[in-house]
Amino acid sequence: MTRLSELPTLRIDPYEELRFEYDGRPLTGVAGDSVATAMFASGVRVFSRSLKYHRPRGLYSLDGECANAMMAVDGVPNAAAETTPLAAGMRVGPQNVRGSADHDRLGFLDMFDWAMPAGFYYRLMHKPAAMWPIAAEQIRKMAGLGEMEPDHRTVGRYTETYLNAEVCVVGGGPAGMRAALAAAQYGARVVLLERRPWLGGSFEHRLRSLDDGTPAYQRARDLAAAVKAADNIRVFARTALIGTYNDNLITAVQRGANGDDFDERYVEIRAASIVVATGCIERPLLFENNERPGVMQIGCAHRLAHTYGLLPGRTAVFSVGSDGGLECAADLADHGVAITCVADCRPEGHDPELVEALRQRNVPFLAGWVATAAHGRKKVRGVSLTALDGTGTRDDSCDVLVASAGRTPLAGPVTMAQGKLAYDSHTGCFLPASLPARLHVAGRLTGLEDPAAIETSGHGAGLAAAADCGRAVETELRECDERLGQLPGPAAGSGLVRSPTHGRKAFVCFDEDATVKNVRQAIDQGFDVPELIKRFASVGTGPGQGGLPGHNLPMLVAELRGMPPESASPTTMRAPMVPVSMATLAGSSHDMCKRTPVHDSQKLPGAIMRRIGAWRRVRYFSDDLLCRAEVRNVRTNVGMLDGSSLGKFRLWGPDALNALQRIYVSDMAKLRPGRVKYSAMCNDDGCVVDDGIVIKRADNEYYLTTSSGRAGQTVEWFRYHTRYDGWDFKMVNLTDALGVINLSGPNARTVLERVADARVSNDAFPFSGYREFTLLGRVPARVMRLGFVGELSYELHVPSSYMRAVWDGVAAAGTDLGIANFGVEAQNIMRMEKGHLIVGSESEQRTTLNDLGLGFLWSRNKPEARTVGSVALAQTLEQPDRLKLVGFRMDDPEHTPRDGSIVVDERIRGWVCVARNSDALSQAVGMALVDEPLSGEGTTLQIYEDGCGGNLATARVVPMPFYDPGGARIRM
Amino acid sequence: MSFLITCPTCGPRKGYEFRYGGEDKGPRPDEAGLTPEEWVEYVHMNRCVAGVSKEWWFHRDGCSAWFTIWRDTRTNLQVQVSNDGPEEQS
């Protein structure tokens, strides 16, 4: 197809060809094309098949307002071909077709619309209930959009950016650009968002001259140049708004262009003030077959010619409701399209200059006429028109029908920010009626059509935004308002929604194949408000997000129900305003994790690291997932574990003890220097949230540890539960400031003696002791003697900056003994063998201290402390039928159930928290939470595992600990 | 959570930095004689007003302070109130 190559408005280079593939055929476009325009240039007219009826669909808005031109592009389904720039080598294919878009074997479904009334899938296919899964599968096969391969991996660069702007302008048309320039002129930092690749809006493709004789497109380019030259305006082109939110938060998605370091990115902006200048889209005219390929909106026909140099057809009929349609008809006549006639549903109020332009071109102009039906099976071949006053009808043949009922202001950004709209009978539009604070509107969105008024309103909105940012603009703003008052106000529009037709094939929503008839059916079913009809009849719930039917649905419902138009209100707009890919929302997937101070020295050959909470830690030091060598070395010799992720806190101040008494269940007044105290924290339901060690280092000076996963919430927890008390205490999270080495095994003392400058004999440093001394002659350490893994064990807390040196020093001191690292899983096995629990592994949200058998930690002698959890612990103490923690031994020592397997009899009776094949015990043992009647020693538990095929494993409840029940080894 | 919250220490910050801490229900009651119903009432029951509500927030990604604000639950916007606010509307 030859292009109009001399137009000054073109955005293509007609001489730079780009080859691509459509449905297996090689096609050619040119630089600057969208995928859709390149296909159109190659002769494609049927772009897709519709959702339910598989009707042929073609180009309609050219802005991606509906699903008509959704394609699979390079394996990615549902790409909007109208807004996807063409690139050489692209592979494009149709979707939702059997065969091709031109010859779809499911096209016959269009005749069966009577079988698919509004909401048919809700009403007809649920009885009997067994039918639904079958029906749903069949419907999904036939109806739907693109298909994605289950193993599809999205490749590309997806990033995100967060901006703080003083003024954010949404929409880069004349009003938006003037607003940006006005705010920038007062020094405001401005961000300007435009969804198309270039600025210019409604001026951008138009040749018509403005009042001063400048063509509109030229004015758009002049303004764009001024915007570009302004230092304090950042332009984000190809950026579509996702949503506006409270306190002027804006989210958007930007498509990358050549030279950008992203393919798509998420943009989030917090602005002191917002100007919404999003303009209007066109309102579809409702008539029979109003979506036949060849039926298109004014902007689509106009921009095909002026932006892409493509004539929309040879012979055109217009049925429009705005002056833009008249202008387009005159332009297309100049480009050589035969305009059979221009019908305008407005009986009067036309721009006389444009009426005269049509007359000069011998184009018949039919005021008060409208299309009632498009004819032709796959493409438009003709159209029936009627006079609205009933004085006549006519039929014309054509291959393009430019149809539009009027304009729909794009007010979504206003209503999503809690602004309100009201129906305006002069313009026939829903216009912004009340605005949230620090948000302004300008341009065609407010109903204006006069170019000077559009620009002036933009200028004024920019000044108002600058005022929000504290700039003194009063004088200029007053002058601007006065000037605007002298310019033409909002242009009269047509209130017409639907041409006189029964509406069986008049589509309100293209995406969901919903017709006027479907809306009437929904009303007949008793639905009365547009919000419900929208959902029941699926109007505006497709990828277009209700943009096209957003105006017509409420107006149609009012009309069909005999209500005045003023009573209508549009359905709620919600984010995302445009389809956004999951990859963009996911952003760049950097795994943000914390590393311990000795991370590098843990990454030994064979070590398997895992993400554990916020940290990356070694779980296994070999591929033996039972960790037998690691465990054996600790049980018989000495091992060391990097425990730096442990939560560590300093708590001090005159009320520090009060805080401890509030948070911990034990009586913390009994703390003695030099001793560790193990205790637990509960929530107000008496359920355990954490456990750990508390040490009194001096009066009003405490050191405490928490589990790794809980460390991030500990300060918050202490302060929350003391928030009404006004206590004087302070808390510092030392988790990252101190590293931890767990030195465990019968030879641990020998190693410690070699690096410590203090006596560490069993008498000098007994079990449960706490000491502060120096390691390696210079590193201060806090050392506690514990027994989590069930052996003689020391925890060395040293400053993170010295951690590597201490680790290497301890390792060197134990080399001759055969000291070796052990990992998180070996620790897990050993603590399980010892019957020590981990909060979150052997407990869940409902597990109380009593359920875990830890009731002995709870002191009932401090009611004045109002300890968190104490009330519920007392009140649930005798509660029957709770889940209790028990130890169990598998009857088959070779079989270990997976963690999380369920305990069953006739019903679920509990679940396995942890179970391991214990090398030390030559048994398979574990811990489970089970119904209290099953918790007695000797009870048989039946365990169901995923995939066990009904063969239940059996276990017996046994006392804990499994290993060293007398505790001699931790005290040796 | 898109709205801004004014932290008494740090000033206005985006809502994502904070954690919600529930309605302001006053200090913990005395334990003596508390029935389970009274306790559950204090811990779990909320007024859930459609209007201005006084509530606790924690500046998690900031100064780690708990503080109260007034928020209009209908608009999800913080309401600036002097002298610790009006009576809650219900």
Ligand SMILES: [Zn+2]
């Ligand atoms: Zn703060």
